[in-house]
Amino acid sequence: MPTFVSHPEEVIVLKKRWGQGAADIEKYLELDGYKAVQEAIAQGPEWIVSVMKASGLRGRGGAGFPTGMKWSFVPKVSEKPKYVLVNGDESEPGTCKDHVIFLEDPHSVIEGTMIAGLAIGSKLGFIYLRGEYRYLLKIVEKAVADAYAKGFLGKNIFGKEGVDFDIITQTGAGAYEVGEESALMESLEGKRGVPRIKPPFPAIVGLYGGPTVINNAETIASVPHILMMGGEAYAKLGTERNGGTRLFGISGHVERPGVYELPMGYSLRKAIYEVAGGIKGGKKLKAVVPGGSSCPVLTADEIDVGLDFDQMGKAGTMLGSGGIVVLDETVSIVEFALRVISFYQHESCGWCIPCREGTDWIKKTLGRVYAGGGTKKDVDNVQYLAENMMGRTFCPLGDAAAMPTLGFVKKFRKEFEDYIDGHKAGTPIMTEQQLVGAGH
Amino acid sequence: MSAIANSIFSPEAAARFDKLATIYPVKRSALVPMLLYAQDEIGYVSEAAIQEIAKRLDLFDLDVRNVLSYYSMLRTKPAGKYNVQVCTNISCMLRGGYEILDHCKAKLGIGHKQVTADGQFSLEEVECIGACCWAPAMQVNYDFHDDLTTIKVDAILQDYAEGRGKDVK
Structure with missing residues (x-):
């Protein structure tokens, strides 16, 4: 079970109900739950989208696409049914924020899904969790059943004639690739999780060929809070074009690893040294992988940067999924780079040749x-x-x-070369077989 | 009465499968969940399970195998009663994930994807399981164990060996 952490520097929006037993529907209702969706029913789709646009909320899965805009792309009239798909297939190494959302506040995901459905005119939503999260699926399943029992889901929700919304929950079965939106739709259709070519984008042709909004679980969980506090108030918590707060999972060599909620644009240096308590054991910082393992590494000299999509982009990396992985001076970048590419080689679905062959040859070369x-x-x-x-x-x-x-070979070129010179006849830290795993 | 006569699954699982085949806009969507629940019951996805699931979803056996082979959590051979899955991806690696894996290998006397002679335990090195801030972490079947040390691992394995472990299904 996750260990909870908090810090005075945090700005609490999403974590408001954590640690209070809000997985229980009565507790959730006591803490202002299901008020946002009733307001959304009263105000209508245009109001919802306008609040979301004003909030400056950008997709928390990693791409950072503005959520309000994404919803506005869905055609108003469609012959095929429209769908909402919540991506809880959290798999980016370094990322465990959705894990805690499902555990502590599953109703916020359900309520957000309903609001997204109202915004685009959909009557069916799916919450898809990664296969490893079976115990969380059970928590979400219970929350959905409780919402049905209260009349919040199903036909004529909240007693409103003609307003219907259903939710189906399920898990995947172990595939990083399925976290990609088009592969996720394939998986949900009962197929191998290979990606689809885009365009058409899911907003036009998505699940079962119908217009589909796909949002990360954290994005969806933010929605009820935004409707309650107002788009502008939420936007103001962050920086320009990067509204609100987000969950940062700080892991690796820090004193206090954990999932912290910080305003967008918060200093990466402060996140590591103040919020997470600095480098474990008083060691020196070597590098930071700032937003999940796919983000280019930052060196110890590059951490004076604000944690928002634009500032991280300018710094030559990405905000990604908010998983900040901290490496101290003892880490071998050669070993670390090999571990990262081994993961992507394992997870490449093999559909596109540059990825299938590229990841394999990089792994082989770095392995040598x-x-x-x-x-x-x-x-x-x-x-x-x-x-x-x-x-x-x-x-x-x-x-x-x-x-x-x-990022690794450009910023740490000298370390690779020194390693090659020094290890010609030496012994690596682990054998290649140990690190990469036989047939792994 | 189940949708399938002579189902190989327990009455509870068969009833669950009957329902799963009806809730989605397209029947086939039930495939991945069905494969998982079949595996939970039998311990792996057997040939008979493939055939029954194909029948339930109006698919060819080949369609089922094609999907089955894609997902890393699905297996076609039995694992141990308790499948120990140790994460060695970056956040766990930095906090001793490989030491935990090596410790499990030594303790159980088996390697990656192997099963102990008594069938009690199997071991797998797995990719990120979403417990990065509580690393190093592992799962035994679906149950998470966080902030591991070798001492903690010994106690956890002992618990399972003596039937005291949780078993989330």
């Missing part, structure tokens, strides 16, 4: 370097392979593997 048989040309080859994967695949998994790899 790691095992002590590398040459400096290998580092060039890794960079060449990664550069040629970028932008050449259906879905962003190819980029997600290439970007961190490029």
Whole structure:
């Protein structure tokens, strides 16, 4: 079970109900639950979308697309049914925020799903959790059943004639790729999770061919809070074009790892040194992977940057899923880079050749370097392979593997070269077999 | 009365499968959940399970196998009664995930994807399980264990060996 953490620097919106037993519907109602959705029913779709646009909320899965705008792309009239799909297939290494949302505040996800449904004119929503989260699925299933029993879901919800909304919950069965929106729709249709070409975008042709809004679980959980506090008030908590707060999971070599809620634009340095208590054991900082393992690494000198989508972009990396992984001075970047690419090689679905072959050859090449048989040309080859994967695949998994790899070999080139010189005849920290895993 | 005569599953599972086949706009959507629940009951997805699920969803056996082979949590061979899954991805690696894995290997005397002779335990090195802020972490079947140390792992394995472990289904 997750350990709870808090810090005076936090700005609490999403965490408002955590630690209070709000998975219980009575407690959720006591804490102003299901008020936002009733207001949404009273005010109508245009009001909902306008509040969401004013809030400056951007997708918390990693891409950072403005949520209000995404909802406004769904056609008003559609021959096919429209759907809301909540992406709780949290799989980006370093990310565990949705885990705590489902555990502590599952009704906020349900309520957000209903509001998204009202905004786009959908009557059916899906909440899809990753397969490993079975105990969380049970919590969400119970919350959904309780909402049905209260008349909040089903036909004529909240006693409003003609307002219907249903929710189906399920899990995946272990596939990082399914966190990508089009692969997620394939999985939900009972198929292999391979991505679809875009366009058409899901807002036009999505699940079962109908217009579909797909949002990250944290994005959806933010929605009821935003309707309650008002779009402008939420926007003001963050920075320009980056409204509100978000959950940052700080992990790795820090004194107090945990999921913290910080305003958008908060200093990365302060997040590490104040909020998470600094580097574990008083060691020196070496590097930070700022938003899940697909984000290019920042060196210890590059952490004076604000945690929002635009500032992180300017710093040459990404805000991603908010999973901040902190590396102290003892970490071998060669070993770390190999571990990261091994993950993407394992998870590449094999559909697009640049990703399938690229991840495999980078893993093999870095594996040779790691095992002590590398040459400096290998580092060039890794960079060449990664550069040629970028932008050449259906879905962003190819980029997600290439970007961190490029970050490692460009920013830590000297460490790779020193490693190659020093380990020609030496022993690596672990054997390649140990690190990469046999057939793993 | 189940939708399938002579179901290989328990009456409870068969009833669940009957329902699953009706709740989605398209029947086939029930495939991944059905495979998971079939595995929970039998311990793996057997040939008979593939055939029954295909029949239930009006699919070819091949369609089912094609999906089955994609998802890493689904298996076609039995695992141990308790499947120990140790995460070694970055957040866990930085806090000793590999030491935990090595400890489990030594303690159980088995390697990645192997099963102990008595069938009690199997071991897997897995990718990120979403417990990064409580690393290192592992799952035994569906149950999470966080903030691990080798001492804690010993106690956890002991609990399962003596039938005291939780078993989330």
